[in-house]
Amino acid sequence: MNRRYAIRAESRPSTQPSEEVLSVGHLMGRARASLLSRLDAELERFGLTGMQFAVLKHLADGAARTAADLSRFMQYDTGAMTRIVDRLEQRGLVRRERCRDDRRVVFLRVAPAGRAQLPRLMAVGTRVLEAHLAGFSAAEITALKEYLGRMIANGQLPPHNQPPSAGAAA
Amino acid sequence: MNRRYAIRAESRPSTQPSEEVLSVGHLMGRARASLLSRLDAELERFGLTGMQFAVLKHLADGAARTAADLSRFMQYDTGAMTRIVDRLEQRGLVRRERCRDDRRVVFLRVAPAGRAQLPRLMAVGTRVLEAHLAGFSAAEITALKEYLGRMIANGQLPPHNQPPSAGAAA
DNA sequence: GACAAATGACTGCCGAGGCAGTAATATCAT
DNA sequence: ATGATATTACTGCCTCGGCAGTCATTTGTC
Secondary structure, eight states: OOOOOOOOTTSOSOOOOHHHHHHHHHHHHHHHHHHHHHHHHHHGGGTOOHHHHHHHHHHHTTSOSBHHHHHHHHTOOHHHHHHHHHHHHHTTSEEEEEOSSSTTOEEEEEOHHHHHHHHHHHHHHHHHHHHHTTTOOHHHHHHHHHHHHHHHHHHHSOOOOOOOOTTOOO | OOOOOOOOTTSOSOOOOHHHHHHHHHHHHHHHHHHHHHHHHHHGGGTOOHHHHHHHHHHHTTSOSBHHHHHHHHTOOHHHHHHHHHHHHHTTSEEEEEOSSSTTOEEEEEOHHHHHHHHHHHHHHHHHHHHHTTTOOHHHHHHHHHHHHHHHHHHHSOOOOOOOOTTOOO
């Protein structure tokens, strides 16, 4: 969870033609869309969305304890997170519990009903992922995750701030 | 563009624990979000969104000629596509042109203004992508694209339709 | 203690995508 | 030819995420 992704900044950004690099964005979008639509479809009979499931999961395995934590971890809007938690609370899957030491924070705890549902939800999520990763070796999955991790890390660096220099005025 | 992604269906879906596989979804979401937010930020001074740029690009390089083509190719809602084309047309970047043979279809053509802008837009897109792929070797980029292509292909297969069998009733 | 800045949860507003439905046109079966 | 079906573009409606602002609370500074 805390693995550092080495960024070999000294190597040039690849010498591939622009076209080839741009297609990565297209492929990422399609792969993610496929993943999400299938997940939402399978989760429909539970009355949950993929996001709601993800929130529940991260709360259950201790990745986050508050809405702010969740928003940071998932890079998600705090307002949207409030509304997602609203729904999960209405369905009795999570409970809000005001912290006594710092009365600003509201701890989110997975309610018994949520904890009971979780194994089934995890099974659905795993099934969808594995379907998309059919034919992948363990090494390939590891490589894929490493690549994505490096892309995320690269994205968090400040942009290269290449000066517009010559001829940038339209 | 027509490369077949081999799907070794005979190998088991990987013997990794569920947790590990599930994190692929999380990483994909974050990587894509990083890509898109950075792209939108850089494209803001052109008054375009990432989607609008993508549409323009696919029209320019002949990947699609109509709104329906675009929607299929990008797995995008046809209604949303109509509205995106509306904006591109308002800005004078594309032109609608009704087909004479089949009066249902409307050909989309990149207007001169759009074609003039395109190089700058492509440069922005390429820069964002390359920033996220900093430190990737050419072989790694190729592998990443191949992985994503296989995931997409897997997602288009019908779900395994695993029978609920025992104990699926909540 | 008083004030400013920061933090967390929350709310209204807006833009965008997904869905369902419509009108026009084309295709196909009979 | 006629009717059923499909396809294309397009339009409301709904939901959801992002943004900006609000309120309460905490922390830091003087």
